[in-house]
Amino acid sequence: MRELIGTADLAAFDNPAGSLVYDYIDSNLYEKVFDFGCGCGRVARQLLQQRPAPKMYVGIDLHAGMNPLVPAKPSARCAAFLLSAP
Numbered sequence: 492m493r494e495l496i497g498t499a500d501l502a503a504f505d506n507p508a509g510s511l512v513y514d515y516i517d518s519n520l521y522e523k524v525f526d527f528g529c530g531c532g533r534v535a536r537q538l539l540q541q542r543p544a545p546k547m548y549v550g551i552d553l554h555a556g557m558n559p560l561v562p563a564k565p566s567a568r569c570a571a572f573l574l575s576a577p
Contacts, residue, residue: 504533509542518543526550 511518512534521543529535529550538545 504536506537506540509540511541512537521545523547524549528552530554 506512511521521538521541522545524538524545524547526534526538526549529552532550535548535550538548
């Protein structure tokens with residue numbers, strides 16, 4: 492599984508400064524995020540900690556083994572949070 496998710500270092504999953512995960516994208520475009528290939532939710536967690544946080548996040552991964560690694564709702568800052576796998 493390590494080959495699929497990469498490092499287990501908790502710092503790789505957090506965004507304590509709340510900075511934009513992708514600083515080259517205008518912050519107004521983060522309201523709704525669709526993440527195809529969300530994996531274990533590393534970017535989801537970083538996005539939900541950023542300011543402004545998305546109001547809606549949908550993450551889909553075709554590898555069913557990924558989603559059990561992600562908490563059901565990693566942040567109360569996002570009104571709609573959904574992860575899905577087949």
